[in-house]
Amino acid sequence: MPGPDDIARETLPNGITILARANFNSPTLSIRGYLPSGSIFDPDEKLGLSYLTANSLMSGTTHYDFQSLYNEIESVGAKIGFSSGTLTSAFSAHSLSEDLNLIMGLIAECLRRPTFPDRDFNRLKMQMLTGLAIRSQDTAAMASMLFDQAVFAGHPYERPDDGYVETVQAIEREDLVNFYQRTFGPKGLTIAIVGAVEAQTAVDAVKAALGDWDNPGQEPLPDFPPLAPVAKPIRKDLTITGKYQADVVMGCQAPERLSPDYFPLRIGNNILGEFGMMGRLGKSVREDSGLAYYVYSNLSSSLGPGAWEMIAGVNARNVEQAVDLMVAEAQRFVSEPVSAEELDDSKSLFLGRLPLMLESNGGVAISLLNMERFDLGLDYFIQYPEKIKAVTAEKIFETSRKYLDPDKLIVAVAGP
Amino acid sequence: MTDQTHFYTLPNGLTVHLKEIHTAPIVSSWVWYKVGSRNEHPGITGASHWVEHMQFKGTEKYPAGYLDREISRVGGIWNAMTYLDWTTYFQTLPANLADLSLSLEADRMVNSRFQPEEVNMERTVIISEREGNENQPHFLLGEAIQAAAFDQHPYRYEVIGLKQDLETITRDQLYGHYQRYYDPANAILALAGDFEIKQMVDKVQANFGEIPTQGPIKPDIPTETPLGGERRVTVDGPGQTAYVQISYRAPSASDLDFFGLTVLDSLLTGPSSLNMFGSGGTTNKTSRLYRALVEGEISVSCFGTLQATHDPYLYALNLTVHPEHTPEEVLQTVDDELKKMMDAPVTREEIARAIKQAKALFAYSSENISNQAFWLGYTDMFADYDWFQNYVNHLAKVTPEDVLRIARDVLNPNNRVVGFYLPEESLS
Numbered sequence: 001m002p003g004p005d006d007i008a009r010e011t012l013p014n015g016i017t018i019l020a021r022a023n024f025n026s027p028t029l030s031i032r033g034y035l036p037s038g039s040i041f042d043p044d045e046k047l048g049l050s051y052l053t054a055n056s057l058m059s060g061t062t063h064y065d066f067q068s069l070y071n072e073i074e075s076v077g078a079k080i081g082f083s084s085g086t087l088t089s090a091f092s093a094h095s096l097s098e099d100l101n102l103i104m105g106l107i108a109e110c111l112r113r114p115t116f117p118d119r120d121f122n123r124l125k126m127q128m129l130t131g132l133a134i135r136s137q138d139t140a141a142m143a144s145m146l147f148d149q150a151v152f153a154g155h156p157y158e159r160p161d162d163g164y165v166e167t168v169q170a171i172e173r174e175d176l177v178n179f180y181q182r183t184f185g186p187k188g189l190t191i192a193i194v195g196a197v198e199a200q201t202a203v204d205a206v207k208a209a210l211g212d213w214d215n216p217g218q219e220p221l222p223d224f225p226p227l228a229p230v231a232k233p234i235r236k237d238l239t240i241t242g243k244y245q246a247d248v249v250m251g252c253q254a255p256e257r258l259s260p261d262y263f264p265l266r267i268g269n270n271i272l273g274e275f276g277m278m279g280r281l282g283k284s285v286r287e288d289s290g291l292a293y294y295v296y297s298n299l300s301s302s303l304g305p306g307a308w309e310m311i312a313g314v315n316a317r318n319v320e321q322a323v324d325l326m327v328a329e330a331q332r333f334v335s336e337p338v339s340a341e342e343l344d345d346s347k348s349l350f351l352g353r354l355p356l357m358l359e360s361n362g363g364v365a366i367s368l369l370n371m372e373r374f375d376l377g378l379d380y381f382i383q384y385p386e387k388i389k390a391v392t393a394e395k396i397f398e399t400s401r402k403y404l405d406p407d408k409l410i411v412a413v414a415g416p
Numbered sequence: 417m418t419d420q421t422h423f424y425t426l427p428n429g430l431t432v433h434l435k436e437i438h439t440a441p442i443v444s445s446w447v448w449y450k451v452g453s454r455n456e457h458p459g460i461t462g463a464s465h466w467v468e469h470m471q472f473k474g475t476e477k478y479p480a481g482y483l484d485r486e487i488s489r490v491g492g493i494w495n496a497m498t499y500l501d502w503t504t505y506f507q508t509l510p511a512n513l514a515d516l517s518l519s520l521e522a523d524r525m526v527n528s529r530f531q532p533e534e535v536n537m538e539r540t541v542i543i544s545e546r547e548g549n550e551n552q553p554h555f556l557l558g559e560a561i562q563a564a565a566f567d568q569h570p571y572r573y574e575v576i577g578l579k580q581d582l583e584t585i586t587r588d589q590l591y592g593h594y595q596r597y598y599d600p601a602n603a604i605l606a607l608a609g610d611f612e613i614k615q616m617v618d619k620v621q622a623n624f625g626e627i628p629t630q631g632p633i634k635p636d637i638p639t640e641t642p643l644g645g646e647r648r649v650t651v652d653g654p655g656q657t658a659y660v661q662i663s664y665r666a667p668s669a670s671d672l673d674f675f676g677l678t679v680l681d682s683l684l685t686g687p688s689s690l691n692m693f694g695s696g697g698t699t700n701k702t703s704r705l706y707r708a709l710v711e712g713e714i715s716v717s718c719f720g721t722l723q724a725t726h727d728p729y730l731y732a733l734n735l736t737v738h739p740e741h742t743p744e745e746v747l748q749t750v751d752d753e754l755k756k757m758m759d760a761p762v763t764r765e766e767i768a769r770a771i772k773q774a775k776a777l778f779a780y781s782s783e784n785i786s787n788q789a790f791w792l793g794y795t796d797m798f799a800d801y802d803w804f805q806n807y808v809n810h811l812a813k814v815t816p817e818d819v820l821r822i823a824r825d826v827l828n829p830n831n832r833v834v835g836f837y838l839p840e841e842s843l844s
Contacts, residue, residue, distance in 0.1 A: 025439040026782045066711070070701035075769055077687070077776025079698045096776050123713055130716045130739060133656040139551055242654030242840065244550040276484030277472075287480075290537040293545035313548050345489050353491025356508060359440050359784045 001354065002364055004378040008199035012211055015187035019368040020202035021194050023361055029097045029195025029202075030361035031107065032369055036221045037089040037183035039161040046171050048163025050183075052128055053176045054084035059120035062113040066120055069106065078103055082110065086156055087221060087303055089184070094362065097196035100205050108209035114180060121173045132165050139240055139247040139414045140313065146236040146412035147249040151307050155227045185218030186210060192368035194361040227253060227305040230408050238414040246316045246415020248323060252404050254299055254306035257374045262301055264399040265308065267391050270346045271338050272329065273297025273310060280332075281310060284325050291318045291325070303373075308403060316416045323411060330406040337393040350388045354381065422613045423801065426621070428629040429601025433792045433801065434616050435608040437785055443609030444508040444789035445517035447525070448797055451597035452501045453575045454726065455635050460585055461570075462577015463593045465498040466542055470590060471505065472496070473534045475527040483520055486513075493786075498575055501726040502797040508786045511610040515619060521605070522623040525598050535587040543583070546576050553651075553659055553837045554734070560649045561663050561835040562730075568638035571729055601629045606793030609785050637727065640665075647833045652840060658737035659837040660715075660746045664826050666731035669724035669798040675810040676818040677722060677731060677826060682770040683762060683819075684753075685720030685733065689777055697780070698773060704753055705733065714741050714749045726798040731826060743836040757823040761816035771811050778808060 008020045039050040058080070059066055073080055078095035080103065091111075095103045135141045145160050152158040162168075189210070193202035230253060255261040273281040278296040285295040295312035310330070314322045357363050358381075371380050420436045452464050474480030487494050492509035505524075507517045549555040559574045566572035576582075605624065607616060643665060667673040681688065686700020700706050700719065709715040715735040722731050735746050781787050795803045825831075 026779060028779050028783055067702060067707070070699060074686070074698050074700070074702050074773065077698050077773040081699075094780065096779055123711070126713070126738065126740075127716045130657060130736065133739070134736075137553075137655040137657075240654065244547040245544065276481065276488045286541060287537070290540035291544065293541055293548055313544065315544060315547055345485060348489040349491050351491070352489065352510060355440055355442055355510065356491060356493065359442065361783060 001381045002358065002367065003382050006199070007368065007378050008203055009378060010203050012186070012207065014211065014214055015189065016206070016210055016213075017190045017372055018203050018206045019190070019192040019372060020199040021364060021368065022197060022199050023194060023364070024196045027097050027196050028361060029095060029100060029193060029197060030365045031093040031103065031191065031193050032091070032362070032365040033189060033191035034088040034090040034369065034373070035184065035189040036087065036187075038085050038087045039159060040086050040156045040222060040224065041179065041183050041219075042159075042163070045167060046175055047159055047167040048128065048161070049171055049175055049179050050084040050089065051162045052125060052168070052171055053179045054082040054089045055128070056116055056121060056124055056176055057082045057110040057114045059124065060115045060117040061109045062115060063109060065117070069109075072102065072106060076102065080107060080110070085161055100193075100197050100202065101208075104205045104209045108213070111184065111210070112213055116173055116176045116180070118173060121176065125168065125171065128162065128168055129165060132162065132168065135162070137240060137243075139243055139245060142238055142240065142414035143247040143249040143412045146238060146414065147251070147309065147410060148307070150234045150236060150410045150412065151230070151251070151253055152227065152305065154225065155305060156224055157305065181215070181217060182219050185215030186213045187218050187220075190369060190372045192365040194364045194368065224304055229253070230410060233408050234410045236412045239416070240414055241416060243416040244315075245313050246319050246413055248312045248314065248319060248326075248411070248413050249309055250323065250326060250409050250411040251307060251309040252409060254301055254308040254403055256304055256306060257301040259301075261399045261402065263387050264391050264395040265299055265403065267343070267346050267350065267388070268333070268338065268396040268400050269297050269299040269308065270349065271342045271396075272333055275342075275346055275349065280329050281312075281326060284329055285312055285322055289321070289325060291322050295322070295326075319413055319415070327406055327409065330404055330409065334397075334401045334404055334406065337397040340393065343391070343393050343396070347388050347391065351385055354384070420613060422617070426600065426625055428625070428627055429599070429632060430624050430627070431604040431796065432620055433604065433606040434613050435788065435792055436611060436613055437608055437788060438610050440785060441511045441610050442508060442785050443511045443514040443517070443607060443611055444506065444786040445514060445521070446504055446506040446606045446789050446793045447521045448502055448504045448604045448606070448793045449597055450501065450602050450633070450797060451503050451593075452499050453573055453577075454501050454570050454637060455597065456570050456573065456577070458578070459581060460589050460593065461573040461581045462542070462575075463585060463590055464503055465575055465577065466538065466582075466585065467590055467594045468496045468498045468503050468505075469538050469542060470530055470535065470594070471524050471528055473529070473531070473538075475523050475529060477523050477527065478520055486516060500571060500575065500729065504793070506786070506789070508789075514607065514609070514611055514616070517607075518619055518623040522627060525600065525603070525624075525627060528594060530587055530591040530594065532587045535590060539582065542576070543579070546579060546582060549576060553653055553655060553657070556651050556653055557659055557661050557835050557837040560651050561661055561732075561833050564647045564649045564835075565643070565663055565665065565730055565833045566640055569640040569727060570637065571727065597633065599629050599633065600624060600627050601632045604793045604796045606789055608789035608792055640728070643831055643833070646829045649833060649835045651835065651837045653837060654841070655839040656739070656841045658743050658839055660735040660737060660743045661732055661835045662747070662750060662832055663730040663732040663835070664832045666722065666729055666826060668726060668728050669803065671728075672810070673822050673825075674724070676814045676822040679767055679770050679811060679814045680757070680819050680822055680826075681720045681722045681731065682773065683766055684757065685718060687770060687773040687777060688720070688722060689780075697777065704757070705750065708753045709735060709746065709749055712749065714738055715746050724795075724798050743838070747834060751829075754823070754827045758820070758827060761820045764816060767814060767816065767819070771808065774811055775808055
């Protein structure tokens with residue numbers, strides 16, 4: 001189990017935090033990291049700017065053009081990618097462990113010296129617009145977008161990180177350059193390296209590549225406004241003609257990751273729509289009614305407000321029946337505590353699954369980043385069993401009632 | 417890392433592959449049956465996949481829900497997949513529960529009930545699964561291309577089955593399919609993880625040794641004649657985006673040319689990841705088709721799919737058309753690039769690079785135990801385990817002349833189906 005004894009952690013003078021853990025079971029390594037950039041900086045009329053900037057970091061740099069950069073990476077069978085969310089821009093890479101310095105050097109090159117070549121900018125922008133055209137036909141993506149717009153109304157999370165057609169069309173190359181200069185820098189950058197290298201070697205590789213990076217103009221993340229509670233039920237329907245199946249996303253607001261309400265809701269969510277064949281929702285909507293191939297629930301909690309969602313893909317004529325069944329499960333969840341057996345089953349799952357979660361280098365790297373991002377501490381996995389064991393049926397009941405009001409659900413449907 | 421393997425066959429024909437890996441307290445257990453859409457015909461298309469769903473409905477020994485609970489309680493995972501040539505069931509569990517895997521798979525190899533009301537409840541679930549697929553342009557185009565690419569062979573049907581068959585297949589047809597193909601002589605059991613081989617051999621015997629067999633199954637699969645000329649299909653559907661798929665008849669996995677085609681694919685569209693259960697793979701930005709089509713702004717994405725199959729199947733080039741271009745222009749640009757591949761041999765350096773990439777992808781595939789157990793059984797569905805062990809060696813033997821010959825052979829327009837998905841809206 002990763003813990004203080006085998007995780008190296010070091011913060012550099014320029015604000016970068018490095019986490020590393022050795023694993024010599026296979027000759028590979030995983031590198032993951034994030035920094036405090038993201039769509040929260042995007043103006044409404046150019047929403048998608050952060051997304052396009054992150055996707056353009058590999059278009060060209062001071063020392064490489066697009067082809068020569070990818071030639072270095074692909075020739076050794078490695079992979080590097082950049083992405084952007086609302087509060088972070090992130091990177092992810094894997095390679096053979098012998099290529100640590102090469103890959104770390106290329107990540108640093110993209111982070112520190114992107115040139116945003118004109119021709120590549122236009123190509124990536126067109127790819128992004130095509131992605132939006134495809135999104136507009138994706139019932140699951142559109143239902144999820146409608147749900148977010150309602151559940152996070154008035155908060156930066158209400159906006160899709162990849163923007164809308166008109167906002168992406170408005171983005172110019174200069175916008176990327178400015179966005180990069182304002183929001184990319186070493187302050188708050190966190191990087192985790194896990195794999196077949198000694199932890200100190202990994203730390204040294206990051207120091208060599210990024211230790212002297214500086215950007216005095218790097219702006220801190222803006223504060224985000226508090227989220228107004230949902231006052232009344234909301235129903236949103238979107239017709240996408242020619243489709244065969246509708247997607248339903250429904251639910252309510254949820255607490256941030258650091259809230260004491262997190263663990264009771266996390267286990268409650270498992271009982272509602274994850275455990276075994278998709279929990280109580282799977283039993284009701286799939287097994288007993290045969291309405292859906294997939295139906296499940298999801299608790300998303302990060303920094304700032306979260307959401308608790310119930311999700312199903314059903315034939316358009318069965319939408320109302322599926323929604324009614326899910327509302328009924330929500331009502332049941334806030335009418336009576338979960339049974340002792342259900343609670344024991346789910347707690348057992350959360351304790352038992354760690355070896356599988358932490359088997360791959362990528363899985364450990366994600367866990368190390370979460371420890372840092374949510375201030376969980378390097379002993380998180382050592383304390384974890386106590387946090388799980390402390391959850392009671394009463395606590396799940398009280399916490400669920402605090403967030404889940406079956407009379408004020410947000411329901412979003414996209415389909416034929 | 418100390419790995420030890422033991423491969424053997426029980427008297428009832430069950431093939432057993434065991435591999436000790438002591439890096440984590442986990443065992444991954446897989447049972448593979450040689451049955452998939454390859455073993456179906458009109459009237460029962462989709463039966464193999466439906467049988468797979470019914471295998472989760474419980475038996476007298478393990479009633480529905482019991483195993484879901486037991487496996488989830490320990491944080492384990494279990495699932496199943498059905499494909500052209502095979503159906504597989506797996507569990508990855510804490511090592512002390514490997515016995516449960518053996519017991520449940522031995523039980524449902526013979527004791528599944530297929531109760532009529534459960535068959536009917538699952539009918540609507542599977543139709544819902546198919547409708548989810550039908551929402552995707554790639555599925556609609558792929559289904560039309562498969563139907564055009566084969567006249568006789570059951571590869572002409574999607575694994576999930578035709579909708580009319582899903583509406584009419586009976587309980588007895590499904591049960592008959594199950595009884596015919598779920599036989600120890602038609603299966604392979606593969607386990608990898610934290611166990612001792614000697615003890616595991618005894619446990620396998622105790623669980624599977626007494627299961628009766630009807631002997632090896634020799635399915636009667638029609639052979640396919642050459643396409644005899646290019647075929648074209650067009651699918652009209654919703655959206656603003658056009659897609660092109662060009663599918664060539666390809667050699668089976670056991671054909672030595674499959675390795676040459678693997679190298680060819682790597683140069684054309686980038687190396688394919690071998691990894692199903694972990695991080696893996698690389699990008700394809702330096703591949704020939706990506707450079708010509710995506711950097712050339714004729715398409716916005718490009719990838720190849722080469723699949724290891726028992727019988728000759730399809731090698732597909734998949735392209736998303738750039739909004740300012742047409743499917744015909746995409747096809748023309750692809751053809752220009754393929755012509756270069758057919759005109760002159762590639763360099764030895766290009767082949768060496770493809771092999772280095774394959775080696776890296778191989779290393780990723782050893783990162784987790786589920787993936788190692790997957791490979792332990794998978795290759796028996798179309799070849800044998802040597803295919804996996806000698807994979808890189810086979811690639812290393814491929815010469816520029818091989819690639820040229822295979823390019824001329826496989827990438828011949830008379831050997832392909834060209835499919836266009838044409839959107840009903842246009843981006844104007």
